[in-house]
Amino acid sequence: MTTQTRHHHGNLRPALISAGIDILEAEGISGLSLRKIAVRVGVSHAAPAHHFDGKIALLVAIAAEGFLIFSQMMEESRDKAAADPRSKLIGLCQGYLGFAAQHEALFELIFSTDVKNHADENLEKCSMQAFQLLQETCDLFEPSPHGNRSNAIMIWSLVHGYACLRANNKMVLFENETNTPLEMILPQMTPKTT
Amino acid sequence: MTTQTRHHHGNLRPALISAGIDILEAEGISGLSLRKIAVRVGVSHAAPAHHFDGKIALLVAIAAEGFLIFSQMMEESRDKAAADPRSKLIGLCQGYLGFAAQHEALFELIFSTDVKNHADENLEKCSMQAFQLLQETCDLFEPSPHGNRSNAIMIWSLVHGYACLRANNKMVLFENETNTPLEMILPQMTPKTT
DNA sequence: TGTACATCAGTGAACGCGCGTTCACTGATGTAC
DNA sequence: TGTACATCAGTGAACGCGCGTTCACTGATGTAC
Numbered sequence: 001m002t003t004q005t006r007h008h009h010g011n012l013r014p015a016l017i018s019a020g021i022d023i024l025e026a027e028g029i030s031g032l033s034l035r036k037i038a039v040r041v042g043v044s045h046a047a048p049a050h051h052f053d054g055k056i057a058l059l060v061a062i063a064a065e066g067f068l069i070f071s072q073m074m075e076e077s078r079d080k081a082a083a084d085p086r087s088k089l090i091g092l093c094q095g096y097l098g099f100a101a102q103h104e105a106l107f108e109l110i111f112s113t114d115v116k117n118h119a120d121e122n123l124e125k126c127s128m129q130a131f132q133l134l135q136e137t138c139d140l141f142e143p144s145p146h147g148n149r150s151n152a153i154m155i156w157s158l159v160h161g162y163a164c165l166r167a168n169n170k171m172v173l174f175e176n177e178t179n180t181p182l183e184m185i186l187p188q189m190t191p192k193t194t
Numbered sequence: 195m196t197t198q199t200r201h202h203h204g205n206l207r208p209a210l211i212s213a214g215i216d217i218l219e220a221e222g223i224s225g226l227s228l229r230k231i232a233v234r235v236g237v238s239h240a241a242p243a244h245h246f247d248g249k250i251a252l253l254v255a256i257a258a259e260g261f262l263i264f265s266q267m268m269e270e271s272r273d274k275a276a277a278d279p280r281s282k283l284i285g286l287c288q289g290y291l292g293f294a295a296q297h298e299a300l301f302e303l304i305f306s307t308d309v310k311n312h313a314d315e316n317l318e319k320c321s322m323q324a325f326q327l328l329q330e331t332c333d334l335f336e337p338s339p340h341g342n343r344s345n346a347i348m349i350w351s352l353v354h355g356y357a358c359l360r361a362n363n364k365m366v367l368f369e370n371e372t373n374t375p376l377e378m379i380l381p382q383m384t385p386k387t388t
Numbered sequence: 389t390g391t392a393c394a395t396c397a398g399t400g401a402a403c404g405c406g407c408g409t410t411c412a413c414t415g416a417t418g419t420a421c
Numbered sequence: 422t423g424t425a426c427a428t429c430a431g432t433g434a435a436c437g438c439g440c441g442t443t444c445a446c447t448g449a450t451g452t453a454c
Binding site: 028030108111113114144146147150153154156157158159160161162163164165167181183184185187 | 222224302305307308338340341344347348350351352353354355356357358359361375377378379381
């Protein structure tokens with residue numbers, strides 16, 4: 001039986017998350033509604049209620065999936081880079097910027113107030129994973145005199161701010177800088193010698 | 195005649211902008227509506243239509259006012275700092291972070307996609323003014339070999355990202371770093387000697 | 389100073405819209421025997 | 422293999438809500454003479 005005209009969808013939960021991401025990309029956060037997601041999956045708009053406890057819970061599940069994609073893009077880009085610490089760090093940051101550029105609204109969602117105010121174990125796990133990638137790449141360098149985490153805080157701030165500000169080309173600062181190399185803004189750090 | 199029960203308000207336009215900022219602070223971007231703003235000013239919800247060409251135009255006017263406050267806080271904080279370039283830069287950045295912390299939703303609004311996609315001369319002027327402050331403070335230092343603007347791009351990215359990430363305490367990175375000094379993340383730059 | 393009149397800046401009722409949620413229902417699935 | 426039955430995962434109609442916008446209106450203001 002290959003037809004999809006069954007009463008039971010069978011995989012509705014992940015299908016809703018995936019459709020949510022599609023709509024996010026197409027229409028932005030303000031265009032995302034439970035009803036549109038249901039329509040896109042081809043299901044009645046009351047169906048999601050059987051899988052998510054309200055709209056915010058679906059948003060949180062979408063954000064968790066977003067963090068997975070985010071981590072994946074950073075990791076892939078870092079793995080493709082040369083072996084030296086600076087190349088690894090630049091690779092990771094390119095993945096960061098690539099995610100922000102290719103998934104603009106999803107990027108906005110995963111860092112949004114709405115999502116962060118809603119405690120969720122899975123979301124916590126997925127966001128932590130992204131942070132771990134960043135932290136372990138920064139650990140290739142000598143720690144700053146200000147503490148172990150200060151390199152990660154600096155790098156994360158830098159790349160996050162750059163991603164946000166560049167997200168829309170209207171930002172006057174970037175008018176003629178469409179392709180600013182990361183080399184230009186990443187500070188010099190001392191690789192560990194061990 | 196001191197009573198305010200006149201048919202004509204007299205100063206409705208600025209009053210609407212100011213009430214919009216109040217609601218933003220109290221309820222966030224998603225809580226901001228034309229109707230709520232009108233109620234707060236004590237005027238019928240159809241009145242704003244005589245002063246703004248739709249909701250988005252009011253949002254843009256609020257954002258322009260936001261940029262003014264933003265510039266003002268950066269400038270005041272910079273002026274209070276010691277005379278050496280690094281103190282000036284740190285002062286400016288403290289003003290940046292202060293605005294983001296004290297006007298969280300307004301900070302979000304002025305950098306939002308909705309607002310930036312709506313061309314407006316006054317908004318342009320006000321946002322440019324904020325950028326000028328940043329640029330002129332970065333100009334106290336030797337330009338980077340990557341170009342005149344690269345210092346400003348780096349500093350802006352850094353402080354903007356830091357402001358965003360710290361905006362909600364849930365961000366794991368900042369768990370025990372409530373008062374991270376800017377000294378910790380600002381890179382060393384060479385002051386001009388002239 | 390007084391009158392006529394155009395213009396401005398409000399009112400309040402009504403409109404249609406999309407939204408999240410609820411609810412009784414029913415078809416599909418899985419399990420016990 | 423077949424039957425009875427509980428549970429699961431959908432449907433579709435209905436609800437109430439807040440929203441931005443429109444519109445005929447009217448009171449207030451300012452100006453010409």
